[in-house]
Amino acid sequence: MRLNKTHMPDPRIVTTFILVVVFLGSLLFSDWGNLVSHGGGGAMIRLMGKGLISLELSYDFILLALEASLITLAYAVCAISVAVLFGFIGGLIASGGLFSSIVTKLSAIVFFRALLAVVRSIHELIWAWLIALALGFTPMSGILALAIPYSAILARVYADFLNDVPEPSLQALRTAGATPLQVMLYGRIPAAAKEMVSYGFYRFECCIRSASVLSFIGLQGLGYQIGVSLDDLLFAEVWTLLLFLVGLIILVDYWGSTLRRFL
Amino acid sequence: MSKIHFSVPIFSIGLILLLTIFSWSFFLIYFDFTDGFSLTAVKEFLSRLIGWELGGDSAFLSSQSWFEAFRLGLTTLKMSILAIGIAAVFSFLTFAPGARTMVFSDKGILASPIPAAIFAVIKVSYTLTRGIPELLWAMLIVFVLPPSIFAGAIALAIHNYGVLGRLLGEAVENMDQRPIKALRSSGANSIQILFYCIMPEIFPKFLTYLLYRWEVVIRTTVVVGFLAAGGLGRELKLSMSWFHYDEVGVLLVTYMLLVFLVDYASLILRKYVN
Incomplete structure (x- = not known):
């Protein structure tokens, strides 16, 4: 990498420079004093490492881990099924492609996208806390907490996919006299379908990770069992549960990428 | 049949x-x-x-609670930068030996067993760190490090190392292979290919991914702060457990402002890079 003196500096180098300076600044202005005060960290790492090489694989525990995985999966499926539905509807609105007059189109885009941005700005577990405080620490709160921000994320990304469909193919439909709804149904949606399915799978995978930590509001699942095992410092059990989670993620990842090749 | x-x-x-x-x-x-x-x-x-029943005593009307919230917001911002910075350094160091096309020849034969072993270790580390969410890493980290913004940053960094590493690895594997083959057939070694062929294409992508992930990290930093005791997250947890809901409101608004700030900064930088 070199700096070109005669021309404008390369944006990549400038950006890298900014990022490195900001990172080093954060390192410098952090309080490092309490880092060393914690005795026994090394011993704990050894204990964790020992747990990783002697996984808890008894029949009963595997059954327990399987049950926890299924609960986490069920939360994720419930949340993502709602989120895909509302994300799709929201995407149609936020893309502005359904409106013919420019005024309604712009106001729909601006208002709806702003709403989506506000909803997305809050992490799903903060949503979980807020909903649990308002409605109680029930599975319903957990599903809602995941479904709300995931709907907003999917709506925003789906709207972008629908907008990114190349214009010439849509122009052909329009000259044939298609209404905005018909352009959407026969032009935009089929063209964006592959990306939409693909992104939906990626979000499903994220949703499983998020669902695994719904123990944050006391709900069952992998995170809950991991918390129970951590309380007794049973790292062999913790690692087994973590590997179940990773396995679940790998399965969904593989399913999504296989499906993508067939679309 | x-x-x-x-x-x-x-x-x-x-x-x-x-x-x-x-x-x-x-x-x-x-x-x-x-x-x-x-x-x-x-x-x-x-x-x-919003502290409606408190009237004039609501935290929303107190400049001190806003000042405190902004101070904590700055700590949270610092934690997110530390996290994404550490993740960036480690994923940047490992992505090349972790890309299939860099390690295996065109016919899928390993060059020698040592790079193949390094490749396997890196791939497994990406899968493991990516598959486990930040919050679970935080639950483990607090056993090793004292609760601080640094502990939270490490937990966030571990997960994002896997995410960034995988994204970069896929970017390298999906590159046009013809220029690489041309260079290799004219006698270039892997290091030369990395710097003359892969870096120019991957580096802008790396910056883009990094900025995208920063947007995700700033949202998660608050949640990890709940556990690892740092910044807005810690205070949010305390206010919630004391049922000081108006303070929770102030902290939430600060959190959202911070997220918009980071989203905006990331957008500007991404536009500038590309």
Whole structure:
């Protein structure tokens, strides 16, 4: 990498420079004093490492881990099924492609996208806390907490996919006299379908990770069992549960990428 | 008997339907969804969140609570920068030996066993760190490090190392292979290929991914702060456990402002890079 003196500096180098300076600044202005005060960290790492090489694989525990995985999966499926539905509807609105007059189109885009941005700005577990405080620490709160921000994320990304469909193919439909709804149904949606399915799978995978930590509001699942095992410092059990989670993620990842090749 | 063809899309639709039906029936059978759900509870909660019944004593009207929230917001911002910075350094150092096309020849034969072993270790580390969410890493980290913004940053960094590493690895593997082959056939070694062929294409992508992930990290930093005791997250947890809902409201607004700030900074930098 070199700096070109005669021309404008390369944006990549400038950006890298900014990022490195900001990172080093954060390192410098952090309080490092309490880092060393914690005795026994090394011993704990050894204990964790020992747990990783002697996984808890008894029949009963595997059954327990399987049950926890299924609960986490069920939360994720419930949340993502709602989120895909509302994300799709929201995407149609936020893309502005359904409106013919420019005024309604712009106001729909601006208002709806702003709403989506506000909803997305809050992490799903903060949503979980807020909903649990308002409605109680029930599975319903957990599903809602995941479904709300995931709907907003999917709506925003789906709207972008629908907008990114190349214009010439849509122009052909329009000259044939298609209404905005018909352009959407026969032009935009089929063209964006592959990306939409693909992104939906990626979000499903994220949703499983998020669902695994719904123990944050006391709900069952992998995170809950991991918390129970951590309380007794049973790292062999913790690692087994973590590997179940990773396995679940790998399965969904593989399913999504296989499906993508067939679309 | 005619042979039944296995169709991935049809199998997928079936499995999605099955999963959806089973998951919803599981919760509908075992839990009463109407239990605890009332609009008045939501309304009451929202009015407490803005400190309505407190009138002039609401934290929203106190400049001191805003000042404190902004100070904590700055700590949270620092934690997110530390996290994404550490993740960036480690993923940047490992992505090349972790890319299939860099390690294996065109015919899929390993160059020598040592790079192949390094490749395997890196790939496994990406999968493990990526598959486990930040919050679970934080639950483990607090056993090793004292609760601080640094502990939170490490937990965030571990997960994002895997995410960034995988994204970069896929970017390298999906590159146009022809220029690489041309260079290799004219006698360039892997280091030369990395710097003259891969870096120019991957580096802008690396910056873009990094900035995208920073947007995700700033949202998660607050949640990790709940556990690892740092910044806005810690204070949010304390205010919630004391039922100081108006303070929770102030902290939430600060959090959202911070997220918009980071989203905006990331957008500007991404536009500038590309």
